[in-house]
Amino acid sequence: MYNEIDSDFITHSQVPMASLARQMIEQAWDLYCQLDAQGNLIYASGRFNEVIGCVPEQVEQIIEAVDSDFRLDVYKLFVHTLQTKTSSKLEFRAKGAGEVHLWMECTAIPFCDEKGEIKEIAFALQDRTRHKNQENRLLAMALHDPLTGLPNRRLFKEQLNQLLQQAKRTNRTFALLYVDIDDFKIINDTMGHDIGDAFLQEFVSRIQGCLREVDMFARMGGDEFTILLPAVDCQDHVDAIAQRILACVDRKWEVQELSFRSTVSMGITMYRSDQIDATQMMKEVDIALYQVKGKGRNHYQFYDHDLPIDTR
Structure with missing residues (x-):
């Protein structure tokens, strides 16, 4: 002290x-x-x-x-x-x-x-x-993405582990979403990185408009993002948020006088009482996201907890 x-x-x-x-x-x-x-x-x-x-x-x-x-x-x-x-x-x-x-x-x-x-x-x-x-500015730089201002991978992992510990004590469920922008590389390659960066900043603003103040939106790197939805009552609640995200991204984009369309794919998993750790949850959303990509993108998929998962 x-x-x-x-x-x-x-x-x-x-x-x-x-x-x-x-x-x-x-x-x-x-x-x-x-x-x-x-x-x-x-x-x-x-x-x-x-x-x-x-x-x-x-x-x-x-x-x-x-x-x-x-x-x-x-x-x-x-x-x-x-x-x-x-x-x-x-x-x-x-x-x-x-x-x-x-x-x-x-x-x-x-x-x-x-x-x-x-x-x-x-x-x-x-x-x-x-x-x-x-000191606070240096700490913020270490824990936030410089382009979007969102929490970065390090801060996201800390928050996910905290939510897991809290959920184990209270048995209150939460949801984890992994969001991937479809064909973002095409935007960067055809329109330039300046347009790509401006698009990402506008993308973040749109997604934040779909979330509550208690939700955490983080950038994992490139065109990949995560969302933590604490204290969600049921899967229907998460469904509604996922649908809002799809709808807001599907609207036409106007970035530096250029117009184009974009979509996202999302993998989702819900906390359950037998959840092992953060690594398992990340594997689950990754599997769910892979399934969406295989079905044509521009949608979301909940992880099927009846499926076996390799936790090694």
Whole structure:
């Protein structure tokens, strides 16, 4: 939750800081405040006004700025510092001036007297928002397809495994669809990759219009996509969604002043209580998709669970 820092605590003789010393400390961190051993606010630097919209006079004003999900962690950081008399760090989210969301890294520093008893605790904070946003952007790039913005194969597999674990606990069924664009290579080869990319982006927009917010639409690569439909009541429900997808794709496409038609083929499988793992489900939709392709494409096929499947 927080990281202890290997450093000696500061003695109480250092607590009454001269003005120059306090200015040096405040320049080292974006925000700085001191609390007594009971948690009462003693001092808060003037930059609080710039960052959170006010200079707090009570510790409650600081706590109110901390996101509710992290308030207990901040309290535990204070208690941990009291008990161990060591410095520790904690990263948390807070509400800044103008309702912006900030990420702050807080270093708790104990101030002790000659007997080693804590008299005050300082919270020295650095704004980590830019760094955190960069981390989130890098993570999003690692988990999403750059062309369409959809979850990629890695994120899809994580979500499928989570749904499987949830379904095993709740016995609530879900559906997996494997969607393949028929003859997408012809579009790329005859119209160019720019048209192909623009078509894929428009394709994603159309399919998303057929799905609920809780459904997951992912790009596996090229012209292959997957859809996870959690909490579907029955196969009829999945039938209706599959039919909507076929109908929306079958409408004429207008991409960069070019008009053409396209279709999709889909393999579908439903979760059942004896489902082994994600690998088996992927084999099932692949078999169902292969059957659709063999029958002329532009349709969907549910996997027949009575058929044997090689799970090796």
